[in-house]
Amino acid sequence: MIKNRSITSIDDVSEDEMIEIFDVTERMLSALESQKRLTSMSGKIMATLFFEPSTRTRLSFESAMNRLGGNVIGFSDVKSSSVSKGETLADTVRMAESYSDIIVIRHPLEGAARLASKFTARPIVNAGDGSGQHPTQTLLDLFTIKKEIGRLESLDITLVGDLKYGRTVHSLLLALARLDATVHLVSPPSLRIPHHVISAVKDKIDITELDDLSKVIHDTDVLYVTRIQKERFPDTEEYQKLIGSYSIDSSIVSMMKKDSIIMHPLPRVDEIRPEVDTLPQAKYFRQAFYGVPVRMALITLLLGGDQ
Numbered sequence: 292m293i294k295n296r297s298i299t300s301i302d303d304v305s306e307d308e309m310i311e312i313f314d315v316t317e318r319m320l321s322a323l324e325s326q327k328r329l330t331s332m333s334g335k336i337m338a339t340l341f342f343e344p345s346t347r348t349r350l351s352f353e354s355a356m357n358r359l360g361g362n363v364i365g366f367s368d369v370k371s372s373s374v375s376k377g378e379t380l381a382d383t384v385r386m387a388e389s390y391s392d393i394i395v396i397r398h399p400l401e402g403a404a405r406l407a408s409k410f411t412a413r414p415i416v417n418a419g420d421g422s423g424q425h426p427t428q429t430l431l432d433l434f435t436i437k438k439e440i441g442r443l444e445s446l447d448i449t450l451v452g453d454l455k456y457g458r459t460v461h462s463l464l465l466a467l468a469r470l471d472a473t474v475h476l477v478s479p480p481s482l483r484i485p486h487h488v489i490s491a492v493k494d495k496i497d498i499t500e501l502d503d504l505s506k507v508i509h510d511t512d513v514l515y516v517t518r519i520q521k522e523r524f525p526d527t528e529e530y531q532k533l534i535g536s537y538s539i540d541s542s543i544v545s546m547m548k549k550d551s552i553i554m555h556p557l558p559r560v561d562e563i564r565p566e567v568d569t570l571p572q573a574k575y576f577r578q579a580f581y582g583v584p585v586r587m588a589l590i591t592l593l594l595g596g597d598q
């Protein structure tokens with residue numbers, strides 16, 4: 292049971308717990324689809340501490356809590372919080388603890404969510420820590436694959452784009468290592484996945500690193516595209532050189548299997564052309580939608596509400 296636990300890495304969630312989260316997600320999805328009013332979180336408060344920009348993650352967490360009948364407090368801009376006056380993370384978290392039951396945090400520094408969890412007894416959920424991890428994104432990514440492909444095992448998965456700074460792919464790769472996946476990591480040489488992530492998984496799954504997408508596109512079941520993380524580059528000139536490194540258009544999609552899918556955590560810039568949006572393989576908007584039922588399930592299990 293994950294009740295009252297902090298989720299700062301995808302490794303904080305076991306396989307059995309993932310199965311449980313997805314079971315509850317299915318029930319949340321049916322409730323959403325039938326517009327059933329849920330009240331299991333009535334009287335509970337979620338604090339969202341967003342020290343970095345976000346659209347989907349914050350809104351879907353807030354939507355999830357509202358849909359469960361709970362309330363939300365927080366900030367989405369450090370300028371409007373006492374952080375701008377120099378308050379430490381520890382003090383901000385201690386305050387959030389006394390005002391809420393669960394704390395969702397996004398921060399530009401890797402390890403910030405784990406550090407925050409040391410200052411509070413409330414469950415802390417990592418909604419992205421710099422180039423570290425984004426575990427709830429991974430839960431919704433896996434749920435999307437399960438729903439749209441029909442299985443999580445024995446898949447050929449290609450992760451493409453900024454694998455160095457992209458936190459979504461770091462968490463996803465750790466989770467894929469527990470499934471029997473074949474993984475291709477496609478990126479420019481300077482944006483390869485960090486060594487510590489590869490070494491955590493390389494003995495468990497079959498991985499290839501390359502820079503040419505056309506070599507693996509035909510066999511791919513899931514093409515997971517990522518944005519080049521402009522905000523993490525120490526040198527903007529370096530970023531400029533990499534703009535447009537990969538751009539998925541309809542000619543690339545025509546090389547893919549008929550029943551394959553394209554995912555993206557969003558926001559996208561130019562790495563998926565708009566013409567792809569209407570193709571049957573495009574699942575990224577559906578993926579973003581699944582963020583709500585997955586987060587409803589997670590909040591419910593963390594706070595021990597009715598499922």
Ligand code: NCD
Nearest residue numbers: 347348419459518556557558
């Ligand atoms: C991602 C993030 O913030 O890491 N977005 C998201 O949460 N859906 C990906 C990105 O910003 O590129």
